Amino acid sequence: xxxxxxxxxxxxxxxxxxxxxxxxxxxxxxxxxxxxxxxxxxxxxxxxxxxxxxxxxxxxxxxxxxxxxxxxxxxxxxxxxxxxxxxxxxxxxxxxxxxxxxxxxxxxxxxxxxxxxxxxxxxxxxxxxxxxxxxxxxxxxxxxxxxxxxxxxxxxxxxxxxxxxxxxxxxxxxxxxxxxxxxxxxxxxxxxxxxxxxxxxxxxxxxxxxxxxxxxxxxxxxxxxxxxxxxxxxxxxxxxxxxxxxxxxxxxxxxxxxxxxxxxxxxxxxxxxxxxxxxxxxxxxxxxxxxxxxxxxxxxxxxxxxxxxxxxxxxxxxxxxxxxxxxxxxxxxxxxxxxxxxxxxxxxxxxxxxxxxxxxxxxxxxxxxxxxxxxxxxxxxxxxxxxxxxxxxxxxxxxxxxxxxxxxx
Numbered sequence: 001x002x003x004x005x006x007x008x009x010x011x012x013x014x015x016x017x018x019x020x021x022x023x024x025x026x027x028x029x030x031x032x033x034x035x036x037x038x039x040x041x042x043x044x045x046x047x048x049x050x051x052x053x054x055x056x057x058x059x060x061x062x063x064x065x066x067x068x069x070x071x072x073x074x075x076x077x078x079x080x081x082x083x084x085x086x087x088x089x090x091x092x093x094x095x096x097x098x099x100x101x102x103x104x105x106x107x108x109x110x111x112x113x114x115x116x117x118x119x120x121x122x123x124x125x126x127x128x129x130x131x132x133x134x135x136x137x138x139x140x141x142x143x144x145x146x147x148x149x150x151x152x153x154x155x156x157x158x159x160x161x162x163x164x165x166x167x168x169x170x171x172x173x174x175x176x177x178x179x180x181x182x183x184x185x186x187x188x189x190x191x192x193x194x195x196x197x198x199x200x201x202x203x204x205x206x207x208x209x210x211x212x213x214x215x216x217x218x219x220x221x222x223x224x225x226x227x228x229x230x231x232x233x234x235x236x237x238x239x240x241x242x243x244x245x246x247x248x249x250x251x252x253x254x255x256x257x258x259x260x261x262x263x264x265x266x267x268x269x270x271x272x273x274x275x276x277x278x279x280x281x282x283x284x285x286x287x288x289x290x291x292x293x294x295x296x297x298x299x300x301x302x303x304x305x306x307x308x309x310x311x312x313x314x315x316x317x318x319x320x321x322x323x324x325x326x327x328x329x330x331x332x333x334x335x336x337x338x339x340x341x342x343x344x345x346x347x348x349x350x351x352x353x354x355x356x357x358x359x360x361x362x363x364x365x366x367x368x369x370x371x372x373x374x375x376x377x378x379x380x381x382x383x384x385x386x387x388x389x390x391x392x393x394x395x396x397x398x399x400x401x402x403x404x405x406x407x408x409x
Contacts, residue, residue, distance in 0.1 A: 181238045230339075231333060251349050327374060359380070
């Protein structure tokens with residue numbers, strides 16, 4: 001039987017509306033400091049005037065600025081992860097590294113701008129690089145080109161489960177010996193005129209609250225929808241043998257991945273599919289439900305989404321839910337769609353390493369009917385050995401990841 005390799009996390013990088021990692025990201029999450037604010041004035045102004053948008057932290061060199069914003073975010077977060085893993089100056093190791101990227105809509109800003117020129121401005125020509133900069137695999141391709149990453153290069157587009165799936169599939173590739181090292185994560189920037197109109201039409205977006213920063217309220221009885229955000233997050237995944245051979249610092253071991261499809265409704269989640277994905281992740285991790293010490297929930301802040309997810313957790317964990325803290329960090333960094341799973345796994349790994357469970361910000365009236373400990377009072381000190389991150393998408397696709405503290409190196 002072929003050897004199965006243990007998979008570890010040796011690098012983390014993120015850029016979000018509340019800061020970067022390495023940087024202020026985790027501190028801001030634990031403080032419940034929100035990145036939700038009014039969008040900059042623009043003409044025409046979209047019907048949704050607020051989002052968790054990034055004011056600073058994106059690499060400013062001209063080579064990065066030439067790309068779509070989603071690709072700019074990926075190039076920044078990818079660089080931070082490679083640097084954290086000690087790979088930025090090692091071209092030989094980078095050449096043996098793959099790239100797996102998740103994105104829900106890819107470089108959507110490029111295409112939105114193109115359609116506006118053609119239809120609204122009645123132009124008959126578009127920029128020559130529109131197509132190569134606007135295709136879904138542009139972020140992954142540009143990461144490979146910029147950093148010389150010559151192993152497998154894959155892009156996954158599965159709505160909100162995109163980056164969690166990219167990470168899970170990268171884990172499988174390393175575990176089965178197809179790759180030794182993969183830069184895996186996601187990127188998304190959907191804060192453009194057309195996409196925001198589409199979210200407004202769907203009526204899943206929250207209305208502006210007072211204060212504005214509290215507009216997204218996961219698990220609160222007065223929740224009324226999600227708030228869009230933008231960002232990118234990447235992890236360097238590596239076989240334990242490779243990490244030990246080069247003396248890499250290990251953040252965590254990635255031990256479980258579950259994926260399933262509800263196959264029931266394009267927008268309404270279903271517990272059966274979520275339960276299947278959670279069970280699959282636990283089974284692969286080889287740990288019982290009681291061993292999970294923290295769950296970073298999908299927790300969008302919609303009435304139906306939070307209710308169904310809570311029901312799924314209770315079905316899997318049963319009486320153990322009384323002692324497993326659950327929080328949704330989307331309240332502060334926004335719903336990052338395809339990038340959400342990567343950012344939320346990074347936050348979960350940091351929580352485990354720093355012994356702090358981040359809160360569910362803005363959960364002013366905890367919904368007692370959900371039956372979960374939603375960490376509504378603020379960040380909570382805790383010793384954690386295993387953490388779980390959920391990503392549940394439109395289309396019914398579910399991806400669940402489990403990481404644990406590195407043991408017996």
